[in-house]
Amino acid sequence: MPLSAEKIRDFASRFPTPLLLDDDSEIAKRLATIGQFDRVRTSTIRDESVASLTVLRESGLALNTDCLAAAERAKAAGFLTTPNRPEILFSADAFDQRTLGELIRLGVPIDCGSPEMISQLGDRCPGTEITISVNPDLGSSIGRGIWTDEVEASLLRADQDGVMVTGLRILAGDAATPDEIAKSAESVAYQIGRTLRTLILPVTPSSSGERTFDDPFAGIVQRLAQTFEHPIELHADVGSWLRRGTRLAIAEVRSVKKAGTRTIATLEIDSFALRNPAELTVIARTGDAYQRQSIEILVTGRKSNDYLVAATIPIPRVGDLMAWRVTDYDE
Secondary structure (H helix, E strand, O other): OOOOOOOOHHHHHHHHEEEEOOHHHHHHHHOOOOOOOEEEEEEEOOOHHHHHHHHHHOOOHHHHHHHHHHHHHHHHOOOOOOOOOOOOEEOOOOHHHHHEEEEEEHOEEEEOOOHHHHHHHHHHOOOEEEEEEEEEEOOOOOOOOEEEEHHHHHHHHHOOOOEEEEEEEEEEOOOOHHHHHHHHHHHHHHOOOOOOOOOEEEEOOOOOOOOOOOOOHHHHHHHHHHHHHOOEEEEEOHHHHHOOOOOEEEEEEEEEEEEEEEEEEEOOHHHHHHHEEEEEEEEEEOHHHHHEEEEEEEEOOOEOOOEEEEEEEEOOOOOEEEEEEEEEOOO
């Protein structure tokens, strides 16, 4: 656990719990490896607070989100929505009319993952600029994005509906190689033509499980800039990887009860935040909880109480704090 018991108590005394924190030092280490890109884009995390988003903005990050509420919070955190350099992208394969109306009202740029989204947007807001997500069948989910054989028809639809495609986002799975991504991106970029200003490419893990950034992406940007006679911004799409395993949760113990021979502790947090927790720790409000007997405790949240996590920890008391590293709460 990167935070001491004293620091966790301090956070819990100054901010309402449950509390979700990002380990900024780990994020900074990962960001330092992505220097060749003009901008780094990360995915929003469920229930992201305005305070957390503000920290991301101050770190120079941009956001992709498929949630209207997250887009609203991102704008409240100060993320800009200028079309020529969007710091927020609403990235989805469909939206309802209410969501579309709110996105237009807020001025949030849209990343269209289907031809239908292009027409819906053109009907409501002709003249707007969009990004399109293209799926070149490199291991991404089969249901995501516009497939490459539909790109030409989608661009024609954009032209007919008065929508300008200025951004291209390539979707690919972790197994896709940088060369495969680069080849697909360059092909689609030339289909889009001179209106293209931003290229968003996935940064994928190497076979060792680490990220590799010595990719052939810079060459694409140079060739496109020469052909189109204007600069092309290159964005790294790191998804949730940038913050995976860096998020810390702090929650108060609200009840401790017996169920036969088992002891169950209920926390004031949704149970999905407890999936595969790492370094689960008990912090007494005063004193050292680890002076108590340790036994197997079943830990659950205030909702979905059928989800239980077993951990051998000191016997908790109501009012204690629990802290853990969140490993499966990223998207």
